Structures are given as C-alpha cells and as structure tokens.
Amino acid sequence: MKTRYLRYAMLVIILGLVVYLALGYSSCSFEAFCPFGGMESLWELATVGEFSCALGPLNLSLLLALLVLVLVSKKSFCGWACPIGFLGELSGRLGGKVWSSRPQINPRLNLYLKLLRYVVLILALVFTFKTGELILRGYDPFYVIFSGLGHGTLGWVSYGILAVLALGALLVPMFFCRYLCPLGAVFDPLSRLGFIKVTRNSEKCTACGSCSLACPHEIPVQSVLKVRHRDCTNCLECVDACQESDALKVKITL
Ligand code: SF4
Ligand code: SF4
Known part of the structure; x- marks a missing residue:
C-alpha cells in the first residue's frame, strides 16, 4: 500500500x-x-x-x-x-x-x-x-x-x-x-540533523530518477545516499515511486 x-x-x-x-x-x-x-x-x-x-x-x-x-x-x-x-x-x-x-x-x-x-x-x-x-x-x-x-x-x-x-x-x-x-x-x-531519513542503496538503484521526480520539494534523491536536505518532510513519496526493492529505505542514521 x-x-x-x-x-x-x-x-x-x-x-x-x-x-x-x-x-x-x-x-x-x-x-x-x-x-x-x-x-x-x-x-x-x-x-x-x-x-x-x-x-x-x-x-x-x-x-x-x-x-x-x-x-x-x-x-x-x-x-x-x-x-x-x-x-x-x-x-x-x-x-x-x-x-x-x-x-x-x-x-x-x-x-x-x-x-x-x-x-x-x-x-x-x-x-x-x-x-x-x-x-x-x-x-x-x-x-x-x-x-x-x-x-x-x-x-x-x-x-x-x-x-x-x-x-x-x-x-x-x-x-x-x-x-x-x-x-x-x-x-x-x-531539519538537517533529523536522524530518521530516507537512504538510497546505490547497489540496488538503477538511476531511473523516479524518486527525484516524485519529490514535491524537488530534492535530488537519486544523487544522494542519505536525504539530509532541510526541506525533506519524510513524506515518503520518493519511496513510493521507487520500483526497485530496497533501493530506498527509511533508516535511523546520522
Ligand atoms: S527511484 Fe529507486 S531506482 Fe530509481 S533512481 Fe530513485 S532510488 Fe534509484
Ligand atoms: S521523503 Fe518526501 S520530501 Fe523527502 S526526499 Fe522523499 S519525496 Fe522528497
């Protein structure tokens, strides 16, 4: 869902x-x-x-x-x-x-x-x-x-x-x-410090760009390993948009 x-x-x-x-x-x-x-x-x-x-x-x-x-x-x-x-x-x-x-x-x-x-x-x-x-x-x-x-x-x-x-x-x-x-x-x-954030696994990612396109704040998710951007609302639209299993995950990380 x-x-x-x-x-x-x-x-x-x-x-x-x-x-x-x-x-x-x-x-x-x-x-x-x-x-x-x-x-x-x-x-x-x-x-x-x-x-x-x-x-x-x-x-x-x-x-x-x-x-x-x-x-x-x-x-x-x-x-x-x-x-x-x-x-x-x-x-x-x-x-x-x-x-x-x-x-x-x-x-x-x-x-x-x-x-x-x-x-x-x-x-x-x-x-x-x-x-x-x-x-x-x-x-x-x-x-x-x-x-x-x-x-x-x-x-x-x-x-x-x-x-x-x-x-x-x-x-x-x-x-x-x-x-x-x-x-x-x-x-x-x-916001930059928030430790629950979206992370990208570069080995699973196919660089299709769907995550960046789905982000309402136009954050280039595809280009980073951890979304630290101050505008990220953890809305998870990028995660929803990604078709590759486990390429994008929400993690507790610095
Ligand atoms: S949508 Fe998924 S596979 Fe496509 S660029 Fe983003 S993380 Fe990589
Ligand atoms: S969680 Fe939402 S605001 Fe943050 S990068 Fe993904 S789509 Fe953009």
Whole structure:
C-alpha cells in the first residue's frame, strides 16, 4: 500500500479537526493549535510574562514538541500534519494535471526565493513583538482560511493574498512551504540533523530518477545516499515511486 494513503488519511483527520474548531464546535480556538504562535509569544512571555493576544501555553508546548520532532524526523510535521501544507500539496497535484509542463524555476532563483521565508519570519516576529498583537493575521493563510476571513483580516487584501498563494500552489509545487512559511524557516537548522531519513542503496538503484521526480520539494534523491536536505518532510513519496526493492529505505542514521 502506498504510504501516501496513510499520510493523506492522517492529514484529512487533522484538517477535519481544525475545521471543527474553526466552526466553533469547541470552546477552544483553532489558533490555539498553531505552533508558530509559540514563536510569536516568546518576546511577550520573556518581557511581560504573558502570551500575545489569542495565544496560550498550548502554542508554546506544540512548538517545543515539534522542535524535538524535527530533530528526530526532519520536517515530518509539514508532510504529515500541517493543513496548509496539505492544501498546498493537493493544489500542486491539481496544477500538475492542469498544466502538462509547469514553469521550471531556475535553481539559483529557487534558492534565492527560499530566503523569503526568513524575511517572513523576521517580519512576523518583529511586528508581533513590537505590538503584542497578531497584526499580521490578515496575511496568514492559516488564519484567513480557517477564520473564514474573520476578525483581523484585511478584506480584499486577504482575498488577494489567498488568490496569489492558490495560483502559486498550482504553478509551483509546495509554493507556500518552499518560499513563504515562517515555521519552515524555524525548523530549517534542525531539519538537517533529523536522524530518521530516507537512504538510497546505490547497489540496488538503477538511476531511473523516479524518486527525484516524485519529490514535491524537488530534492535530488537519486544523487544522494542519505536525504539530509532541510526541506525533506519524510513524506515518503520518493519511496513510493521507487520500483526497485530496497533501493530506498527509511533508516535511523546520522
Ligand atoms: S527511484 Fe529507486 S531506482 Fe530509481 S533512481 Fe530513485 S532510488 Fe534509484
Ligand atoms: S526526499 Fe522523499 S521523503 Fe523527502 S520530501 Fe522528497 S519525496 Fe518526501
């Protein structure tokens, strides 16, 4: 059975839970489950001893738990639990069916564009630390989508941002995760260290390239013996795509 079915089942359950919370069926806000909220609260906690705006201890606990998870299994949260990553991945698959050939981003430009997620991270933290409010909510797709353009969103500006992200997701696989996700930027330094990773057995590998083609983050799996890349989410699409028995395996290794 393809690992994708298991992964998508988990993502559907998590997406359903977030929608359940967002529709107000629980006293708990869906924002309480945003791990990036833990980052946004750090300054307020350190200086005033309080959480910013709608955030609370759950956000911080989730952030800490995820940092440990990244050290164990790279960005697994992004591939197995993040609702925005899931919507982005589905959009990317749809885009792959709509356009027979998608625009190829020059590798150097791709690298530069990935720096944008650090810019987003710095802006989000500076604005939140300075104001003590989540004033960038209107630009945050997680909040804009699940609040149904609720309090703090910016009307047409938020619609425009969603439209750009949707178009980007259709054109470039994992557009938001690749270029704009501030939580991904927080995970980056630890992700390279994650010790559960995909490994390639060069004796079994026929160099067909299917693994690299299947990777939503365009990681050249075919060219490495261990996938240490910071963007790897351990989604196992590459393992699913490989036809050679035992050529790709998930291992605990440095
Ligand atoms: S899909 Fe399998 S056989 Fe093909 S290049 Fe990747 S590891 Fe090698
Ligand atoms: S290298 Fe494999 S496991 Fe990592 S993101 Fe790409 S397809 Fe997923």
